[in-house]
Amino acid sequence: MSTLRIQKLNVSVDGTMILKDVDLVVNGGETHAIMGPNGTGKSTLASAVMGHPKYTIESGAILLDDLDVTHLPVDERSRAGIFLAMQNPVEVPGVTNFDFVKTAVQARMSADKKLRIGKFILEFEAAAAKLKMGSGLAHRYLNEGFSGGEKKRNEILQMQMLKPKIAFLDEIDSGLDVDALRIVGEAVTAMKSPDLGMVLITHYERLLDYIIPDFVHIMIKGRIVKTGGRELIRKIDSEGYDWLKTELGIDDFDERKKPAALGTCATKVFTK
Amino acid sequence: MRIPRALRELRDVAILSARGRVNHLFSGSMAVLRSQIRFTFGTKSQREAAAIVLIGAGTAPIVIRFKAATPSKVRIFLCSAASSSWNFAIRMDEGSTASVEFYLIGATEETAFERSVAVTSGASLTLATILLNGGKTTVQDRSILTGEGGTLRSETLGVLAFEDSLEALQSVRHDAPRSVSDLVNSLIASDSAQVVFDVTGAIAKGNAGSRCKQQNRGVLLGERASIEVAPKLLIDEFDVEAGHGCAIGRINSDELFYLSSRGLDQATAKRLIVSGYTAPFAMKLNDPALRRLFEKALDAKIGGAS
Numbered sequence: 001m002s003t004l005r006i007q008k009l010n011v012s013v014d015g016t017m018i019l020k021d022v023d024l025v026v027n028g029g030e031t032h033a034i035m036g037p038n039g040t041g042k043s044t045l046a047s048a049v050m051g052h053p054k055y056t057i058e059s060g061a062i063l064l065d066d067l068d069v070t071h072l073p074v075d076e077r078s079r080a081g082i083f084l085a086m087q088n089p090v091e092v093p094g095v096t097n098f099d100f101v102k103t104a105v106q107a108r109m110s111a112d113k114k115l116r117i118g119k120f121i122l123e124f125e126a127a128a129a130k131l132k133m134g135s136g137l138a139h140r141y142l143n144e145g146f147s148g149g150e151k152k153r154n155e156i157l158q159m160q161m162l163k164p165k166i167a168f169l170d171e172i173d174s175g176l177d178v179d180a181l182r183i184v185g186e187a188v189t190a191m192k193s194p195d196l197g198m199v200l201i202t203h204y205e206r207l208l209d210y211i212i213p214d215f216v217h218i219m220i221k222g223r224i225v226k227t228g229g230r231e232l233i234r235k236i237d238s239e240g241y242d243w244l245k246t247e248l249g250i251d252d253f254d255e256r257k258k259p260a261a262l263g264t265c266a267t268k269v270f271t272k
Numbered sequence: 273m274r275i276p277r278a279l280r281e282l283r284d285v286a287i288l289s290a291r292g293r294v295n296h297l298f299s300g301s302m303a304v305l306r307s308q309i310r311f312t313f314g315t316k317s318q319r320e321a322a323a324i325v326l327i328g329a330g331t332a333p334i335v336i337r338f339k340a341a342t343p344s345k346v347r348i349f350l351c352s353a354a355s356s357s358w359n360f361a362i363r364m365d366e367g368s369t370a371s372v373e374f375y376l377i378g379a380t381e382e383t384a385f386e387r388s389v390a391v392t393s394g395a396s397l398t399l400a401t402i403l404l405n406g407g408k409t410t411v412q413d414r415s416i417l418t419g420e421g422g423t424l425r426s427e428t429l430g431v432l433a434f435e436d437s438l439e440a441l442q443s444v445r446h447d448a449p450r451s452v453s454d455l456v457n458s459l460i461a462s463d464s465a466q467v468v469f470d471v472t473g474a475i476a477k478g479n480a481g482s483r484c485k486q487q488n489r490g491v492l493l494g495e496r497a498s499i500e501v502a503p504k505l506l507i508d509e510f511d512v513e514a515g516h517g518c519a520i521g522r523i524n525s526d527e528l529f530y531l532s533s534r535g536l537d538q539a540t541a542k543r544l545i546v547s548g549y550t551a552p553f554a555m556k557l558n559d560p561a562l563r564r565l566f567e568k569a570l571d572a573k574i575g576g577a578s
């Protein structure tokens with residue numbers, strides 16, 4: 001079991017402070033959800049933990065077990081066991097999805113070991129089939145021309161193949177239709193184990209119906225302002241973030257209460 | 273330059289170097305004249321591709337003729353250590369079919385590569401040109417589709433690193449109806465390499481039903497590297513299909529972040545991106561020794577791509 005410790009993390013982008021004194025501890029086996037209005041720094045947190053060069057860590061630390069990863073290069077963090085399923089996965093033309101995942105798996109094997117390709121293919125295909133990805137996607141260029149939902153599934157596929165210790169899933173639910181949400185939700189839930197700690201970033205209650213979080217954190221203006229259990233999800237879903245403003249005496253946060261797109265992509269569909 | 277072992281051990285091969293010429297079970301015929309070297313293929317059937325290996329600073333102009341009796345496949349390796357100059361003419365007989373691959377390898381200072389291609393009616397030529405040499409390279413590549421229904425497919429891969437430069441003029445002229453040309457240029461520039469690629473496709477009046485396509489793509493791996501592609505289409509006939517695409521990109525920080533976030537170090541990430549361009553060419557080489565030769569030459573260029 002691994003533990004990720006984020007300690008008093010302050011992060012800026014192009015000179016603007018985004019994250020302020022963020023503390024978060026994620027243990028293997030735990031699932032955390034981070035919710036919050038648009039633009040409050042949720043993706044910033046995930047990217048800073050992964051080490052995106054655009055984000056500057058002004059102070060604080062990120063520790064994975066005994067390893068201080070605060071200033072490690074991105075690839076070393078990944079090989080140490082940190083994973084980020086991105087909100088907007090990039091397209092890399094010319095590189096097939098399959099070759100990419102294979103190279104990534106090889107990158108985390110010790111130099112004296114060789115990838116057993118047959119076993120790898122079977123595992124890749126099984127994971128793709130479970131995510132209902134369609135066999136053609138393996139040999140298409142990485143994310144190129146993938147639909148929004150296909151890209152998200154592809155992120156989960158990579159997570160399954162790379163077996164991280166700590167994974168951030170940034171809005172893995174956006175762009176998924178109702179069925180895909182269930183498929184992805186089930187696939188992620190099936191990965192739950194003491195070997196994996198997860199942080200889900202989402203706007204929607206719906207995802208959290210499938211992947212049940214142990215902790216819910218609310219981030220506003222770069223700070224984690226409240227941590228609780230599942231009851232917070234319901235409250236945000238029905239009341240937005242306004243009540244927090246009153247409760248915490250924050251008076252200057254934007255009037256972006258409920259995410260504007262709520263209901264368009266992960267609406268519950270009731271059939272008789 | 274010493275002859276790489278992979279080439280010395282080829283079975284169907286003609287080797288010309290300053291030390292003389294050797295051929296093993298060569299399925300083509302060769303005539304070395306004072307002013308010209310002539311190769312002819314397409315009369316004897318081949319088991320594998322025939323190879324022509326040319327070592328040194330260049331030769332007299334080389335004329336390669338393809339006859340229609342049987343389809344031909346030829347690989348030409350140009351290996352030079354210093355400056356060299358090459359001149360090829362490819363002549364396709366009516367109805368002939370051939371595939372010709374050119375490999376330029378060696379750390380040269382200056383290379384001049386000239387090629388003129390004529391495709392007659394019903395003939396079909398597939399060209400692959402792989403530039404893995406170093407230094408300053410100039411290419412003049414002119415093709416004419418002279419006969420009705422002639423087809424030319426030409427793929428070029430240019431891999432440049434360090435201070436390499438490539439200046440290429442490529443043109444295809446359709447002088448016959450229902451002729452088809454399809455050009456694909458893939459360019460990789462690392463370090464401070466400079467590429468200027470000028471591509472012109474022209475369909476003259478009266479050549480209805482012709483198709484002229486060109487696609488140029490490139491990737492920049494160095495901050496100081498540059499690729500300039502100037503695609504042109506000159507179309508003087510109504511009933512034709514013509515098009516060009518051009519995509520030159522720098523590996524951007526988001527792309528690199530994405531690949532790194534899956535554990536790939538910078539060199540591996542760049543190599544993976546580059547392999548998207550080079551793998552289709554490597555795949556043409558089914559002989560493992562040749563494949564290794566290709567990969568070694570590639571590695572010397574962008575192995576530790578930075």
Ligand SMILES: Nc1ncnc2c1ncn2[C@@H]1O[C@H](COP(=O)(O)OP(=O)(O)OP(=O)(O)O)[C@@H](O)[C@H]1O
Nearest residue numbers: 013014016018036037038039040041042043044045
């Ligand atoms: N280059 C930049 N300069 C200044 N501010 C920036 C820059 N890049 C991003 N930001 C700001 O950082 C803040 C945090 O963005 P982030 O993407 O982390 O938000 P988020 O909580 O993930 O939002 P969403 O729910 O919309 O995904 C935003 O207000 C954004 O405008």
Ligand SMILES: [Mg+2]
Nearest residue numbers: 042043044087
């Ligand atoms: Mg975000």
